[in-house]
Amino acid sequence: MINVKNNIRTAFFSLKYRAIVKIxxxxxxxxxxxxxxxxxxxxxxxxxxxxxxxxxxxxxxxSTQFKFARVKKDSFDFKPSYEFIRPIFKNxxxxxxxxxxxxxxNKIKYTGYPLFNTPDDFLEGLKYAGFDYLFTANNHSYxxxxxxxxxxxxxxKYNFMNTIGxxxxxxxxxxxxxxxxxxxxxxxxxxxxxxxxxxxxxxxxLVNLIDKDAISxxxxxxxxxxxxxxxxxxxxxxxxxxxxxxxxxDIVKFTVAQGADIIxxxxxxxxxxxxxxxxxxxxxxxxxVAYSLGNFISNQRWRYSDAxxxxxxxxxxNLLSDKARLKNVxxxxxxxxxxxxxxxxxxxxxxxxxxxxxxxxPFLSGDDWTKMKESYEDTKSIITKRTKNIKLLHLKELFPIxxxxxxx
Numbered sequence: 001m002i003n004v005k006n007n008i009r010t011a012f013f014s015l016k017y018r019a020i021v022k023i024x025x026x027x028x029x030x031x032x033x034x035x036x037x038x039x040x041x042x043x044x045x046x047x048x049x050x051x052x053x054x055x056x057x058x059x060x061x062x063s064t065q066f067k068f069a070r071v072k073k074d075s076f077d078f079k080p081s082y083e084f085i086r087p088i089f090k091n092x093x094x095x096x097x098x099x100x101x102x103x104x105x106n107k108i109k110y111t112g113y114p115l116f117n118t119p120d121d122f123l124e125g126l127k128y129a130g131f132d133y134l135f136t137a138n139n140h141s142y143x144x145x146x147x148x149x150x151x152x153x154x155x156x157k158y159n160f161m162n163t164i165g166x167x168x169x170x171x172x173x174x175x176x177x178x179x180x181x182x183x184x185x186x187x188x189x190x191x192x193x194x195x196x197x198x199x200x201x202x203x204x205x206l207v208n209l210i211d212k213d214a215i216s217x218x219x220x221x222x223x224x225x226x227x228x229x230x231x232x233x234x235x236x237x238x239x240x241x242x243x244x245x246x247x248x249x250d251i252v253k254f255t256v257a258q259g260a261d262i263i264x265x266x267x268x269x270x271x272x273x274x275x276x277x278x279x280x281x282x283x284x285x286x287x288x289v290a291y292s293l294g295n296f297i298s299n300q301r302w303r304y305s306d307a308x309x310x311x312x313x314x315x316x317x318n319l320l321s322d323k324a325r326l327k328n329v330x331x332x333x334x335x336x337x338x339x340x341x342x343x344x345x346x347x348x349x350x351x352x353x354x355x356x357x358x359x360x361x362p363f364l365s366g367d368d369w370t371k372m373k374e375s376y377e378d379t380k381s382i383i384t385k386r387t388k389n390i391k392l393l394h395l396k397e398l399f400p401i402x403x404x405x406x407x408x
Contacts, residue, residue, distance in 0.1 A: 047319045049181035050327075054092040054312040056334075057266040057293030058100045059134070061122050063112035064299045068345045069121070074106055078125030080341065081297060085349045088332065089130030091398050092312060093180055096187075097126070097296055098235065098266045099134040099163070102152045104144035112299070114195075115143040123159040133176070135189045137165025138235040138267065141207045142194035149206045164233065165189030170205040175222045183317045183324065186222035190215065191235040192267070210236060212254055219258045228317055228324040229261040229283050237268040237292055242304065242382055244272050244291040252289050256280055262326075263289040264311065270294050270304040271379060273386040274311070274331070284326050288313075288390075297336055297349055307352065307375035308334045309383060312393065330393040333379035335372045337364065352376040353395050 069076040089095045101116040103123070111117050126134070134156055141149060149166050156163050164176050164187050175188040190210045199206050208214065219230055232255050237248050244252075252263055259281040265272075272291035279287045294308035314327040335352040339345065341363050354361070355373040364372070384390060 049183050049317045049319055050314050051094070051180045051183045051185075052092045052312065052314045052328075053185075054089060054095045054310050055264045055290070055293060056095075056097040056296040056310055057271075057308050058138075058269060058295045058298060059097045059126065060295065060298035060300075061101045061112065061116065061118040062299035063110070065112070065297070065347055066110055066119055066122070068347060069119075069125075074119070076119045076121040078122050079128045080344075081347050081349060082125060082129035083348065084351065085334070086129050088310065088351065088395075088398055094132045094178060095130050096133045096135065096233075096264075097131055098138060098233070098293075099126075099136050099152075099156070100138050100140050102140065102144050102148040103155045104148040104151055108144065116140050117144055117148070120155050123155060123161070127159045127161060131161055133162050133164055133178070133187065135165050135233045135235070136163040137189040137191040137208045137233070139191060139193055139195045141166055141191060142197045142199065145197075146200065146203060146206060165191065165208045167205045167208070173221070174205075174208055174218050177222075177225055177227060181317075182319055183315055184225070184227045185315065186219075186225065186227035186230045187233070188215075188218050188222060188230070189233040189235075192237075210234065210251060212251075215251075215255055216258050219255075219260060223259060227283075229315060230259055231262040231264065232260045234263065234265040235267045236265060237272065239268050240270055240305070241268055242270055242272055248291055252291075256282070256287070256289075261287040262313075263287070264293070265289070265291050266293045268292045268294075269298070269300060271307070271309055271382045274329075274383055274390050275386045276329075276389055283324055286326055288326070288329060288387075295336070296334070297347060299338070299347075301338060303371075303374065304378060306336050306371070307379055308336075309379055310334065310393075328391065329389070330391040331379070331383050332393040332395075333376050335375045337368060337372075339363065339365070339368070351395055352379065 069078045071077050101118040103120055104117045108117050153163050175186055178185045190208045192210050194207055238245050257280050261279055261282040261284040271294040274290045276286055276288045290311050295305055296308050310332040313329040315324055316327050317324040333352045335350050337348040337350055341348055352372045352375050355376050360369050
């Protein structure tokens with residue numbers, strides 16, 4: 001009887017130990033990989049959102065530009081200027097530029113420098129190019145006084161774009177919140193002045209002017225909407241100087257201290273370097289300033305002023321941690337061609353990297369080719385002077401090179 005009990009007890013413990021062993025085997029083979037993964041967790045792809053942005057400098061319209069674009073007495077076609085740039089802008093979610101002119105209507109004579117008034121058709125060209133947002137706080141914002149400011153805002157919106165930096169009333173927001181893929185960016189814009197003009201008393205809201213109190217309060221107001229990043233555009237600096245002035249540096253330092261993550265700027269009509277910085281109260285760990293992006297399009301034909309750049313970057317956000325970071329800050333050099341194209345005088349913005357191709361486009365002269373090569377090297381030198389962390393963007397990364405060649 002005792003032997004029977006012992007045999008039963010032995011069998012029971014044997015089964016029990018087998019079960020325990022099976023549990024340990026199951027744990028190590030099945031459960032432990034998940035625990036290890038949890039310790040080295042990386043979010044799934046659908047928990048990471050990305051939005052891309054591009055920025056260009058001064059978008060100008062001198063009188064020769066609208067004369068070249070004239071089709072009829074009061075009809076203009078500016079679209080050819082952007083034929084080779086349009087496919088590039090399609091690579092980005094949002095495209096921004098500084099609109100350095102006004103649209104006061106055809107009852108006032110169309111003029112270039114020093115007091116601009118541009119045909120409305122110019123905006124059709126910009127929308128065709130791919131622009132979404134236009135900075136309108138600059139020294140030419142008030143060239144046609146209050147009417148020019150107000151009408152410019154309205155016709156830009158009529159062409160399905162938005163303005164940043166000029167305002168129709170004192171009550172509205174003086175910044176924009178741009179959103180996509182659960183990522184939001186607050187965008188503000190300020191100008192150093194309006195060419196000596198003074199806005200009427202009580203109408204100072206028309207153009208955002210650089211003032212430290214205004215910068216501080218507007219960033220504070222924008223941050224109440226909890227944007228993922230704050231970007232500030234400035235129109236400032238000394239014309240034709242390839243280095244930022246002490247004033248530019250002071251304003252940038254102050255703005256970073258207020259919580260700005262990224263600063264984009266123009267006005268000198270030539271490019272100035274890019275610098276990275278540690279943010280102070282901003283949402284990104286690292287931000288950058290582009291002190292001047294040069295002339296995107298104009299009639300300024302001399303070295304450095306006939307060239308510019310597209311600055312682009314991505315904002316990546318982890319939707320689980322709600323943390324955003326800056327990625328892929330890049331630049332693409334540009335050069336403006338002035339001459340015959342398809343039998344008509346035109347201004348054409350070209351990616352200056354094509355100057356490295358074996359074959360010269362037939363509409364470019366040898367002198368054009370030389371100047372474009374020079375501008376390409378100038379751009380690389382200026383933009384990277386203070387940092388090597390900004391990437392030179394190549395056309396083959398945007399689309400097949402053969403498509404560019406075929407277009408020529």
